[in-house]
Amino acid sequence: xxxxxxxxxxxxxxxxxxxxxxxxxxxxxxxxxxxxxxxxxxxxxxxxxxxxxxxxxxxxxxxxxxxxxxxxxxxxxxxxxxxxxxxxxxxxxxxxxxxxxxxxxxxxxxxxxxxxxxxxxxxxxxxxxxxxxxxxxxxxxxxxxxxxxxxxxxxxxxxxxxxxxxxxxxxxxxxxxxxxxxxxxxxxxxxxxxxxxxxxxxxxxxxxxxxxxxxxxxxxxxxxxxxxxxxxxxxxxxxxxxxxxxxxxxxxxxxxxxxxxxxxxxxxxxxxxxxxxxxxxxxxxxxxxxxxxxxxxxxxxx
Amino acid sequence: xxxxxxxxxxxxxxxxxxxxxxxxxxxxxxxxxxxxxxxxxxxxxxxxxxxxxxxxxxxxxxxxxxxxxxxxxxxxxxxxxxxxxxxxxxxxxxxxxxxxxxxxxxxxxxxxxxxxxxxxxxxxxxxxxxxxxxxxxxxxxxxxxxxxxxxxxxxxxxxxxxxxxxxxxxxxxxxxxxxxxxxxxxxxxxxxxxxxxxxxxxxxxxxxxxxxxxxxxxxxxxxxxxxxxxx
Numbered sequence: 001x002x003x004x005x006x007x008x009x010x011x012x013x014x015x016x017x018x019x020x021x022x023x024x025x026x027x028x029x030x031x032x033x034x035x036x037x038x039x040x041x042x043x044x045x046x047x048x049x050x051x052x053x054x055x056x057x058x059x060x061x062x063x064x065x066x067x068x069x070x071x072x073x074x075x076x077x078x079x080x081x082x083x084x085x086x087x088x089x090x091x092x093x094x095x096x097x098x099x100x101x102x103x104x105x106x107x108x109x110x111x112x113x114x115x116x117x118x119x120x121x122x123x124x125x126x127x128x129x130x131x132x133x134x135x136x137x138x139x140x141x142x143x144x145x146x147x148x149x150x151x152x153x154x155x156x157x158x159x160x161x162x163x164x165x166x167x168x169x170x171x172x173x174x175x176x177x178x179x180x181x182x183x184x185x186x187x188x189x190x191x192x193x194x195x196x197x198x199x200x201x202x203x204x205x206x207x208x209x210x211x212x213x214x215x216x217x218x219x220x221x222x223x224x225x226x227x228x229x230x231x232x233x234x235x236x237x238x239x240x241x242x243x244x245x246x247x248x249x250x251x252x253x254x255x256x257x258x259x260x261x262x263x264x265x266x267x268x269x270x271x272x273x274x275x276x277x278x279x280x281x282x283x284x285x286x287x288x289x290x291x292x293x294x295x296x297x298x299x300x301x302x
Numbered sequence: 303x304x305x306x307x308x309x310x311x312x313x314x315x316x317x318x319x320x321x322x323x324x325x326x327x328x329x330x331x332x333x334x335x336x337x338x339x340x341x342x343x344x345x346x347x348x349x350x351x352x353x354x355x356x357x358x359x360x361x362x363x364x365x366x367x368x369x370x371x372x373x374x375x376x377x378x379x380x381x382x383x384x385x386x387x388x389x390x391x392x393x394x395x396x397x398x399x400x401x402x403x404x405x406x407x408x409x410x411x412x413x414x415x416x417x418x419x420x421x422x423x424x425x426x427x428x429x430x431x432x433x434x435x436x437x438x439x440x441x442x443x444x445x446x447x448x449x450x451x452x453x454x455x456x457x458x459x460x461x462x463x464x465x466x467x468x469x470x471x472x473x474x475x476x477x478x479x480x481x482x483x484x485x486x487x488x489x490x491x492x493x494x495x496x497x498x499x500x501x502x503x504x505x506x507x508x509x510x511x512x513x514x515x516x517x518x519x520x521x522x523x524x525x526x527x528x529x530x531x532x533x
Contacts, residue, residue: 286381287381288381298383299309
């Protein structure tokens, strides 16, 4: 069964001896990959394999020739200057670009070994497995409870809904603040709480991957710190890809970092993003290989 | 794409910080020159001045250390800048220790008394060691400032000369005679030679930090734990 088709979230779902499926742990077939960084070789499980991915809008290139792997239970950060295609790239990972009629994605993008853009793949299933949290908190105009319960209801998920909501709010470190006001309007929450609510809403449908597109850019430093702490907790259960303008945030929370920079054609009329370097975050921020990375992360060019 | 240079003020701050840190090496060579003069002429007053003047080196250490903390807190340096900051912390520690070695020497000069040196040859070796050490300190400064790893590696070769002289001083101290005063003088001078030998080692340490800034890898130029003569 294909995990991305409408027939179900196959992921070679395997039951334990007691017959219970234990989320992604039980469901995901382990496919180790060798990844080299700073001379070290690690056994890692690949979630995404991007091979020569290019994205264009109405024929105008936005991102060119991106090849990188994203690994399980890691935070991968995409950094780079404005207009380098970070958001375009992250939106490829759950086919959000499908919603833009002129968008075209070429190259090969495998999610757990399956072509994410294959003809039988259902984008709705893709977005269930690969959730997204946006720059600005976008709760629905509903109660806190209904915000979190929305996805499980739509997807007719099995299990006790109250329990699903509580677990999602706990995972998003919001339960203690929200448990006595579950019927209250989500708009009554602070910005940081609303963003954690959006994360809870994402978690409630049991995704495999969480994509975060500048999740803290609208938040104050305390709320940002809470989201960053939360990411460190969440990566135990999920794989996370984050786009951030804040290089120190990338340095704090991510395991690997990819830097995209803007390139111009000879006429300087067309510009697109391309990956300059992708390595362990430690290496990117202490001893990068490419001088462009050195200049960008140390703020010498912008 | 034409990239715009940014954080110019930060870059100026970093360059100024490095300048002040490396300026500490000038203070060390100045102090070392006075220390050698005090040894050669058994000048107790000059030795006292060396001890008192160590506050200048300690002050430079504290000043640069505070500036580094401020820069870390306010500018979050990364990559080469971060390695430079880390190296400067080590360099300042080496400078402070070299200043302390001069103080150690200056403090024992009064113990040798105002009489003529017991062994002119040993004094000659010690002064040669001191001058070599001063020259190494300057070479380390140039090597660091110019990020010249080869010049820094050459410090090891030159430090070996100091190590040989140190061993010779050790041998002379043993052979100096049975008389109590002569033995006391010999042992005191052995301590002086040891302090100068450590200054040479500190200069090599600065060379290793230079290599770290340039390559991103910290490797001792020479493995101090390898079998070999003491010194």
